[in-house]
Amino acid sequence: MxxxxxxxxxxxxxxxxxxxxxxxxxxxxxxxxxxxxxxxxxxxxxxxxxxxxxxxxxxxxxxxxxxxxxxxxxxxxxxxxxxxxxxxxxxxxxxxxxxxxxxxxxxxxxxxxxxxxxxxxxxxxxxxxxxxxxxxxxxxxxxxxxxxxxxxxxxxxxxxxxxxxxxxxxxxxxxxxxxxxxxxxxxxxxxxxxxxxxxxxxxxxxxxxxxxxxxxxxxxxxxxEQGVTGHVHDGRFQLVPSGRPFDWQIRNHPGVMFSSYATDAGKMDKGLTITFLQAPVRGLWVRQLLRLPAGRYSLSMRASAVEVALPKGLSWRIRCVRSNRRLVRLPATEGTYQDIDLSADLTVSPENCPLQVLELETRAIAESWNDRYRGSISFDDIRVVERSS
Missing domain, CATH: 1.25.40 (Serine Threonine Protein Phosphatase 5, Tetratricopeptide repeat)
Structure with missing residues (x-):
């Protein structure tokens, strides 16, 4: 029983x-x-x-x-x-x-x-x-x-x-x-x-x-972290990205290697370096959320490159998160160069753009081995600053 x-x-x-x-x-x-x-x-x-x-x-x-x-x-x-x-x-x-x-x-x-x-x-x-x-x-x-x-x-x-x-x-x-x-x-x-x-x-x-x-x-x-913040947080990539919103979010990508001062301090003295491994590049994920009040701004950075080929382009852009409206696009150039200044102006509207995202993109819609990226490119001192009226 x-x-x-x-x-x-x-x-x-x-x-x-x-x-x-x-x-x-x-x-x-x-x-x-x-x-x-x-x-x-x-x-x-x-x-x-x-x-x-x-x-x-x-x-x-x-x-x-x-x-x-x-x-x-x-x-x-x-x-x-x-x-x-x-x-x-x-x-x-x-x-x-x-x-x-x-x-x-x-x-x-x-x-x-x-x-x-x-x-x-x-x-x-x-x-x-x-x-x-x-x-x-x-x-x-x-x-x-x-x-x-x-x-x-x-x-x-x-x-x-x-x-x-x-x-x-x-x-x-x-x-x-x-x-x-x-x-x-x-x-x-x-x-x-x-x-x-x-x-x-x-x-x-x-x-x-x-x-x-x-x-x-x-x-x-x-x-x-407080020492490197601004409209763009840690624009020189001095710290390892935390992945939190409003900090850098960088995901691994096939055919691409990322390195920065924070991760390779013994080898580098500046910014974020992207090395392309002779492969097509689509859907990069290098981004940071921004909280820019309505106003007039300038996006600027320094870029260096070694024999970089960008068949479908490589650009930084800022867009509104809610409406997906692009505010600015700042393209990089191919070739070899050292510490060139890139900049572009943008205006944040007081309507329907309370949150923005700064991100790196290519124009590739599909991955084609005819469009292979090669060489390396570095970005340093990325800033968004207010412009006077």
Missing amino acids: IGSSRHLEARDPDLAFSLFPFNVEALINKAERQFAGRASTAELDALVRQAKRLLAFSAGDARLYSLIGEAQRRSGESKPAFQAFERSLALSRTERLALQRVLLQDVENGKPADALERVDALFRRWPEQITAYAPLVSQTFAAPGSYDLLIGRMETAPPWRTTLISRLAANPATLQFSARLVQDLAAGASQPRPGEISNVLNGLINAGQYSLAYRTFLMTLSPK
């Missing part, structure tokens, strides 16, 4: 429990099914009696106390229910149901310090619960006093921090709270991780909150 009960405890917990009324797993599964439906008062009372009887043989099983507490809570017996939940947590501080119920009670009773301890335990043991409870975190810890508690805990880099920030950034209702978190982490002792910043920036950009996204980018820069 015991073996049959164990075999059936997940599939048919009622039958399993009737075959062996000391099967705790069967009772737990039976209770979960009844809680998921609309258990009657009689059914809830029966669960309490059955769980109390099993406590005589499994006194250390915290789940039984949670079962009792949940059945009593659903029956309107709040005080004994939370006594049972507390007893459950005394046996196991990460018992999920008890932890969830006591967490909500701490929030309702205005006990943020206690709630934070419950959140920490819940997210460490049950990380799949972060998505469901992320909105509660933003609501509970938004006030100044409780917010300081949360930031203090997040500065210790708990294992759930990155996931929580990601879930907050993915929800429009909690997006601004996630930006506040990474900004304040950057101002404190524990710098946010690049992935945490990227999640928040991408969430803000996708939501059309471009000003807050750019402000968050600036406020999360390290001191070294």
Whole structure:
């Protein structure tokens, strides 16, 4: 009978429990099914009696106390229910149901310090619960006093921090709270991780909150990064690109090698060098998001090349992200040359162009081996500066 009960405890917990009324797993599964439906008062009372009887043989099983507490809570017996939940947590501080119920009670009773301890335990043991409870975190810890508690805990880099920030950034209702978190982490002792910043920036950009996204980018820069920023961030490629929005994003491409001062400091003294390996080039991904206010600007850079052949051209362009309207195109030239100045003017309209992208492109529509790129070309000191009227 015991073996049959164990075999059936997940599939048919009622039958399993009737075959062996000391099967705790069967009772737990039976209770979960009844809680998921609309258990009657009689059914809830029966669960309490059955769980109390099993406590005589499994006194250390915290789940039984949670079962009792949940059945009593659903029956309107709040005080004994939370006594049972507390007893459950005394046996196991990460018992999920008890932890969830006591967490909500701490929030309702205005006990943020206690709630934070419950959140920490819940997210460490049950990380799949972060998505469901992320909105509660933003609501509970938004006030100044409780917010300081949360930031203090997040500065210790708990294992759930990155996931929580990601879930907050993915929800429009909690997006601004996630930006506040990474900004304040950057101002404190524990710098946010690049992935945490990227999640928040991408969430803000996708939501059309471009000003807050750019402000968050600036406020999360390290001191070294702050020294190379401007309308174009790190226009001399002195730092390894982070890949975050508003920083350089450079993807590997067949037939092309990228190198920069940051990655090959012993070999180079300037900018970004692109070496072409006798192959067609289409769909380059060298880009940076810009946040240029409406106005008149000039895009400029220095270029050097060694026997570079560009059969389908190679140009820098700035376009509006939202409308895809091109603002400026600045082509490179073929051949060999050293430190020539390239520049072109552009105007950013106050209408429908709140975010721009600076990117490198070719005119190739399809890859043809008749259009093979070769040689190398370098770009340095890329800038966008305002022009006087």
